[in-house]
Amino acid sequence: MPAGPFLRAVVATLLAFPLVALPLAAPAQSTTLLVDVDHRATTSLNGDWHAIIDQYSIGLRKNGFYMNTKFDPANTPQDYNFATASTLKVPGDWNMQRPELYYYEGLLWYQRDFEYHAQPNHRVFLHIGAANYRSYVWVNTKKICEHEGGFTPFDCDVTDALKDGSNFAVIAVDNTRLAAGVPTLQTDWWNYGGLTRDVSLVEVPKQYIDDYDLHLSRTDHSLIEGSVHVEGATQSRTIIVTIPELRARVETKTDEQGRAAISLPVKSLTLWSPETPKLYHVEITDAGTAPNCPPGQHCDTRQPLGDHLTDEIGFRTIETRGTQILLNGKPIFLRGISLHAEAPIRGGRAYSEKDVDTLLGWTKELGCNYVRLTHYPHDERMTRAADRLGLLVWSEVPDYWAIQFDNPVVLPKSKQQLTEMIRRDRNKASVILWSIANETTNTEVRTKYLTTLADLAHQIDPTRLVTAALLVRTEKNPAGGSFKIVDDPLGNALDVLGTNEYIGWYEQGLTGPDNTTWQIHFQKPVIMSEWGAETPAGRHAPPGVNPPPKWTEEYQAQLYQHQIVMLNKIPQLRGNSPWLLMDFRSPHRVNPGLQDNFNRKGLISDKGVKKQAFYVLQKAYQTNSLGKAE
Numbered sequence: 001m002p003a004g005p006f007l008r009a010v011v012a013t014l015l016a017f018p019l020v021a022l023p024l025a026a027p028a029q030s031t032t033l034l035v036d037v038d039h040r041a042t043t044s045l046n047g048d049w050h051a052i053i054d055q056y057s058i059g060l061r062k063n064g065f066y067m068n069t070k071f072d073p074a075n076t077p078q079d080y081n082f083a084t085a086s087t088l089k090v091p092g093d094w095n096m097q098r099p100e101l102y103y104y105e106g107l108l109w110y111q112r113d114f115e116y117h118a119q120p121n122h123r124v125f126l127h128i129g130a131a132n133y134r135s136y137v138w139v140n141t142k143k144i145c146e147h148e149g150g151f152t153p154f155d156c157d158v159t160d161a162l163k164d165g166s167n168f169a170v171i172a173v174d175n176t177r178l179a180a181g182v183p184t185l186q187t188d189w190w191n192y193g194g195l196t197r198d199v200s201l202v203e204v205p206k207q208y209i210d211d212y213d214l215h216l217s218r219t220d221h222s223l224i225e226g227s228v229h230v231e232g233a234t235q236s237r238t239i240i241v242t243i244p245e246l247r248a249r250v251e252t253k254t255d256e257q258g259r260a261a262i263s264l265p266v267k268s269l270t271l272w273s274p275e276t277p278k279l280y281h282v283e284i285t286d287a288g289t290a291p292n293c294p295p296g297q298h299c300d301t302r303q304p305l306g307d308h309l310t311d312e313i314g315f316r317t318i319e320t321r322g323t324q325i326l327l328n329g330k331p332i333f334l335r336g337i338s339l340h341a342e343a344p345i346r347g348g349r350a351y352s353e354k355d356v357d358t359l360l361g362w363t364k365e366l367g368c369n370y371v372r373l374t375h376y377p378h379d380e381r382m383t384r385a386a387d388r389l390g391l392l393v394w395s396e397v398p399d400y401w402a403i404q405f406d407n408p409v410v411l412p413k414s415k416q417q418l419t420e421m422i423r424r425d426r427n428k429a430s431v432i433l434w435s436i437a438n439e440t441t442n443t444e445v446r447t448k449y450l451t452t453l454a455d456l457a458h459q460i461d462p463t464r465l466v467t468a469a470l471l472v473r474t475e476k477n478p479a480g481g482s483f484k485i486v487d488d489p490l491g492n493a494l495d496v497l498g499t500n501e502y503i504g505w506y507e508q509g510l511t512g513p514d515n516t517t518w519q520i521h522f523q524k525p526v527i528m529s530e531w532g533a534e535t536p537a538g539r540h541a542p543p544g545v546n547p548p549p550k551w552t553e554e555y556q557a558q559l560y561q562h563q564i565v566m567l568n569k570i571p572q573l574r575g576n577s578p579w580l581l582m583d584f585r586s587p588h589r590v591n592p593g594l595q596d597n598f599n600r601k602g603l604i605s606d607k608g609v610k611k612q613a614f615y616v617l618q619k620a621y622q623t624n625s626l627g628k629a630e
């Protein structure tokens, strides 16, 4: 290879930075988070993006300097060329789009051109629905922002970088697993990389509504309360919230922080519930800086109007009383199933309406009123659809397994993802549970860390319940069988206890559940958040062999029967979400012929074939033979 400036730059960089320690880019430029982006008029940047695999992160070593300066289309780059690079579809993980990317973990550069014609007095954001795991964004060679976290949206202010006419964006996405990441190195799911969700340009006025929270008062079911925030508001602005169908309207003012408290009395409200998933059309208007209009006077002085948003919102309350979960003040049992954001049939990360329709269609067919969306926030289409379909939702951040709880750089990452998840979805009636973790080992430092997260979730959103999927202790029962003991001190910080168990799969056999007694050391509602068994669809026990062997549909189905009997004996059980709706891709599952890179604990195969256990759970849900305590 001829020694040119590029090579010299690379050699110099490599000498400066040992191979193992890729230099971290400069501290992340701030990103914001616009809520309700799917109701704004946006310019979609979905479609074909040029893509360059950069396995050694060369372009990033100088904080994007090298590639960035050569993005000028007048230059003919020596070592890469976006114009001639082949393309990848956005949204979409890269792993499923090209064979050479199936196992790829590293950096990949995306580039696309777009037209933009500026409107005066507006700000423009580049909205990225999710990019796994770290992203670095440039527009027209200007470095715009960075973001860490693979499952939450972010918005980068590109106003000053845009030109009238032809523009281009470059986004480097890196899905290298990080020990100090959230999640950390080990996960039982595929590390799908790339721009996995929608990308768009969002144009907003100079002062814009970046956030709002409208919910029903727990104590007064004829009062909607919350707040609206106007970013960039330097003086008090008039905010109007209306629900035309209810003829409800409130007009109020922002404070010095740009926040307006909302208190909106409503009459004859139909409460949102799985049986009546009623959504109301809501209008939120920033009416500018003019004073309130005195009654009886003509007021057209408040032009120009500021930002305007619409949303479809359901109103309901969720709370606990002792060991009960109350929806709209009434006890409810959560008949659920867990699911990953794995796309049915085509495979890869789920992102489309079709993916959501298929997954939630199966969930409804199963007789569920509830879904546990594991182990990270899913696409916003999922929670929108859950709102429409009347499915209650558990939504989770990827504080999964062995997070580095003792590493001070990690907690801010968890907090950020939790905040982003809550902001995006707190106007969705379907979401009732924020889950802060899954199966974390009980240590003092872990409990402190996750208690901080639970407190943060309560602080940002005092209207919902906070949960986590806990590990459960096992002890021998002197009278025979075993005890399952729920006494993880993290339970003190939670409203609802999720508990995972694999009796009959990782421990004991089919009759394991018959010999298990549960001891729960908290007077709080419990959801059996995971349990299950694995089998490829269509793999059957030999005729007449009973009990059936593991890895057969018969074993899985019979285990479901035993588990359901056990679950019904747990007095404070208030919900159930077995593991899981559909088989999903995972690097942990390498058993040839049985798994072939798929965790096969689904009730349905990744190709859409239902296993026998599907019908066992369906029967329990449809006949109400599970959760009788309701």
Ligand code: GCB
Pocket: 188, 375, 438, 439, 500, 530, 579, 599, 601
């Ligand atoms: C668990 C994890 C889940 C795994 C599952 C399994 O406990 O929470 O992510 O996929 O077990 O199949 O082992």
